[in-house]
Amino acid sequence: MTVYNIALIGFGGVNRALAGLIATKNPQWERQLGFQLNIVAVSDLYLGSVISPNGLDPRMLTEANFTKGGFGQLSGGSSEADNETVIKLAPADIVVEATFTNPKDGEPAVSHCRWALQAGKHVVTTNKGPVALAAQELKALAKSRGVRFEYEGAVMSGTPVMRLADKTLAGAEMKGFEGILNGTSNFVLGRMEGGLDFSSAVKEAQALGYAEADPTADVEGHDVRLKVVILANELLGANLKPEDVTCEGISRLSPHDIETAAKENCRWKLIGSAARGVDGIVVGSVAPKRLALEHPLAGVGGATNAVSLNTELLGSVTITGPGAGRVETAYALLSDIVAIHSAQPSKDAKEAA
Amino acid sequence: MTVYNIALIGFGGVNRALAGLIATKNPQWERQLGFQLNIVAVSDLYLGSVISPNGLDPRMLTEANFTKGGFGQLSGGSSEADNETVIKLAPADIVVEATFTNPKDGEPAVSHCRWALQAGKHVVTTNKGPVALAAQELKALAKSRGVRFEYEGAVMSGTPVMRLADKTLAGAEMKGFEGILNGTSNFVLGRMEGGLDFSSAVKEAQALGYAEADPTADVEGHDVRLKVVILANELLGANLKPEDVTCEGISRLSPHDIETAAKENCRWKLIGSAARGVDGIVVGSVAPKRLALEHPLAGVGGATNAVSLNTELLGSVTITGPGAGRVETAYALLSDIVAIHSAQPSKDAKEAA
Numbered sequence: 276m277t278v279y280n281i282a283l284i285g286f287g288g289v290n291r292a293l294a295g296l297i298a299t300k301n302p303q304w305e306r307q308l309g310f311q312l313n314i315v316a317v318s319d320l321y322l323g324s325v326i327s328p329n330g331l332d333p334r335m336l337t338e339a340n341f342t343k344g345g346f347g348q349l350s351g352g353s354s355e356a357d358n359e360t361v362i363k364l365a366p367a368d369i370v371v372e373a374t375f376t377n378p379k380d381g382e383p384a385v386s387h388c389r390w391a392l393q394a395g396k397h398v399v400t401t402n403k404g405p406v407a408l409a410a411q412e413l414k415a416l417a418k419s420r421g422v423r424f425e426y427e428g429a430v431m432s433g434t435p436v437m438r439l440a441d442k443t444l445a446g447a448e449m450k451g452f453e454g455i456l457n458g459t460s461n462f463v464l465g466r467m468e469g470g471l472d473f474s475s476a477v478k479e480a481q482a483l484g485y486a487e488a489d490p491t492a493d494v495e496g497h498d499v500r501l502k503v504v505i506l507a508n509e510l511l512g513a514n515l516k517p518e519d520v521t522c523e524g525i526s527r528l529s530p531h532d533i534e535t536a537a538k539e540n541c542r543w544k545l546i547g548s549a550a551r552g553v554d555g556i557v558v559g560s561v562a563p564k565r566l567a568l569e570h571p572l573a574g575v576g577g578a579t580n581a582v583s584l585n586t587e588l589l590g591s592v593t594i595t596g597p598g599a600g601r602v603e604t605a606y607a608l609l610s611d612i613v614a615i616h617s618a619q620p621s622k623d624a625k626e627a628a
Numbered sequence: 629m630t631v632y633n634i635a636l637i638g639f640g641g642v643n644r645a646l647a648g649l650i651a652t653k654n655p656q657w658e659r660q661l662g663f664q665l666n667i668v669a670v671s672d673l674y675l676g677s678v679i680s681p682n683g684l685d686p687r688m689l690t691e692a693n694f695t696k697g698g699f700g701q702l703s704g705g706s707s708e709a710d711n712e713t714v715i716k717l718a719p720a721d722i723v724v725e726a727t728f729t730n731p732k733d734g735e736p737a738v739s740h741c742r743w744a745l746q747a748g749k750h751v752v753t754t755n756k757g758p759v760a761l762a763a764q765e766l767k768a769l770a771k772s773r774g775v776r777f778e779y780e781g782a783v784m785s786g787t788p789v790m791r792l793a794d795k796t797l798a799g800a801e802m803k804g805f806e807g808i809l810n811g812t813s814n815f816v817l818g819r820m821e822g823g824l825d826f827s828s829a830v831k832e833a834q835a836l837g838y839a840e841a842d843p844t845a846d847v848e849g850h851d852v853r854l855k856v857v858i859l860a861n862e863l864l865g866a867n868l869k870p871e872d873v874t875c876e877g878i879s880r881l882s883p884h885d886i887e888t889a890a891k892e893n894c895r896w897k898l899i900g901s902a903a904r905g906v907d908g909i910v911v912g913s914v915a916p917k918r919l920a921l922e923h924p925l926a927g928v929g930g931a932t933n934a935v936s937l938n939t940e941l942l943g944s945v946t947i948t949g950p951g952a953g954r955v956e957t958a959y960a961l962l963s964d965i966v967a968i969h970s971a972q973p974s975k976d977a978k979e980a981a
Contacts, residue, residue: 296941308799433942435796442795443788445966446661447959571948574927588649588959589786592949595924597942606800606941613798 277310279612280330282367282396284358284387285374286319289401289428291337292605293371298333310616316365317346318358320374325352326365358383362390369615371608372400378492378501378517381408392416392424399611401428401604407501407517410508423615428607430456430502431580434596435610440510440584448587449510451550456502458578458598459486459493460525460545465576467533468542473526485578495524496561499547503559506582507549513557515549520559528563541565542573550585630663632965633683635720635749637711637740638727639672642754642781644690645958646724651686663969669718670699671711673727678705679718711736715743722968724961725753731850731870734761745769745777752964754781754957760854760870763861776968781960783809783855784933787949788963793863793937801940802863804903809855811931811951812839812846813878813898818929820886821895826879838931848877849914852900856912860902863937866910868902873912881916894918895926903938 283290294314301311314331318324323346325331331349339345344354362370370391374384381404388405391398392413400406405413406429417424427437440449455461462485466476477494480486492498500522507513507520525545536543544566549559566573571593575581580598583591597603636643647667654664667684671677676699678684684702692698697707715723723744727737734757741758744751745766753759758766759782770777780790793802808814815838819829830847833839845851853875860866860873878898889896897919902912919926924946928934933951936944950956 304799433800434945435792438796439788439792439947443791443963446657446962447786569927569929571927571932574922574924576922579924588962589956590950590953592787592947594792594945594947596945600943603942609799609941610796 276305277616278313279310279368279616280313280315280366281369281371282316282318282361282365283314284318284362284370284372286317286322286336287373288601289373289604289608290317290371292601293608294333295337296602296605296609298337308613308616310612312612315367316361318356318361319346320356322346322356323352323354324357324361325349326361327351328366358387359390362387362396363394367396369397369399369612372398372402372405373608374402376402376404376501378404378497381405385409385413388413388424389416392420392422395420395422397422397425397615399425399608399615401426401432401607403429403498403501403505407504410505411514423618425611425614427610428604430505431582431596431598432600433603433606433610434580434594434598436506436582436594437509438610438614439594444584444586444589444592447589449584450587451548451585452506452510452582453546453548453572453585454502454506454580454582455544455572455575456499456547456580456582456598457493457496457545458580459490460496460499461575461579462577463494464525464528464533464543464545467528467530468537470530472530473528494526496522496545496547499545499561503547503549503561507557507559510584511549511551511557513549513559515557515559520549520561522561523563524561525563536565540568542568544572544575546572629658630969631666632663632721632969633666633668633719634722634724635669635671635714635718636667637671637715637723637725639670639675639689640726641954642726642957642961643670643724645954646961647686648690649955649958649962651690661966661969663965665965668720669714671709671714672699673709675699675709676705676707677710677714678702679714680704681719711740712743715740715749716747720749722750722752722965725751725755725758726961727755729755729757729854731757731845731854734758738762738766741766741777742769745773745775748773748775750775750778750968752778752961752968754779754785754960756782756851756854756858760857763858764867776971778964778967780963781957783858784935784949784951785953786956786959786963787933787947787951789859789935789947790862791963791967792947797937797939797942797945800942802937803940804901804938805859805863805935806899806901806925806938807855807859807933807935808897808925808928809852809900809933809935809951810846810849810898811933812843813849813852814928814932815930816847817878817881817886817896817898820881820883821890823883825883826881847879849875849898849900852898852914856900856902856914859935860910860912864902864904864910866902866912868910868912873902873914875914876916877914878916889918893921895921897925897928899925
């Protein structure tokens, strides 16, 4: 039996959901996927950190109502979040990075990933920061250490857009993509179609927990911009930085704009896109676009995300699915671990070792 | 360099399109995919058959206007389509089966696949017949001979639904699916929404070449039924036969039905679906269904196909793309060959051999 020891960096909704899955699904995963997961360390800014080489009970982790610094009560625990020590010293095969996204320099998540890879540990993450801002460095580092850096969840939560392109569309010749990549702004646009003005729609999104207190990153397109960078670099072999991608959000759309579009059988959507030009250069952008109702992205509503991949041999292929959600995003981490498991040169050798 | 020798069984639109791609893309495939393709045999009911161990010029094959029995003029050729000899004796690594679909017993395509696999040759096919009616036997045979039986194109042309489930959604726990799997009936429904009655819409589809002279298989759901069998067996581990799947087409829908649905913000679609019940038994069906316009399949128009996969951990994930087309379907064959190439235990060993 293969058991992967994992260290959870950040213990918010996503890693907590992953622990919850581990608590119930290990036997099933062993049968169906060929491995089990064992949590040997957790570190969290609020709760502190804990290293337990034999493994922590995932049910205890999810069900105990730890207060600030609460991991200090556990054997091997500390009330301080010593991410660096946990990442470097915990006996983990895989480090699961799910801290907050810093859109400026990706820190501290970039350092988390770097420490783990340098220590010869695989990294899986749902954090856009390190992927958008440091993927080249981290992928090269992973390669040099013979480990994997996997990040399917950084763009569309568990909906597999990067692996769709890589594993199932090889040879189709990717020319570009356009997508609805932010559920909050998509929800706000939907409510504006329902008659609200922009600020009322944002307030409703905040009241429902879809939008943060400061909704700027979502409604001004900054979140989508990071995702465009990730997809352009991954799918089109570009080397874009966020500042290379033009970015306009939805805050300047008026009820009149929405209404006029509806009268003409169109609908505004915040579209993140990139395409390779005839000169071979990949250009990316984020902007509200008026789509005809027949457009494959026009019907994507609410918090759902979708990306249309434009290929030479197949034309347009669109994948639509959840763009957020704790369990959905935890699934992205599981899918990354499945990818790591599949890529093992010889599982038998590993098991014997 | 890896070169796969291939034998084309059937030389209609799809295999002709594959030959056309080979004529121009081999150098690019070598760089990007790691292999080239070399056509060493072709057999076609109308044109005859030819075996050429050193390879046939794909440009000649696609551009020469062969008449009936025309392959007899070629070196190593015969005016008769001797599929069995070609499959068994041509020095092919991969047999590409693209003859017509026989919905009763899958023959002669099942025999084509069986002969190839028995001879230790990989099989790739876009033919629904052998996959819907004999997949278990053929998969077991392939396994016993250490070769692959690949058939992504049997359901949605080049749109990768089976590999999406298998390669990118492992562990998401598939519970069922529903799809728009027949472009002809979907086109007819669209024209009925435009005001035509059923038979006028079918006539228009025939005039445009979308529907065959006998449109029964498309509009009565028989084509979709075979696809439901394939997907249910592949995605849900079922063992359905076509007669296990209830089947109703769209011919009984009246303009009144269409109009009433539109008034209530709904739309009729021919839906192929299957789901695992609480008893663990997988039940499949084909039937026209009234979908609310917000339903992820409601906006799928014309010849486009789509499948929504219902999963435990991710909820609904939908893939939308071409469901037909010569180049699109030829791409499915290429994607199957990419899968064969990726599964080679050691390419270096193969190249050295």
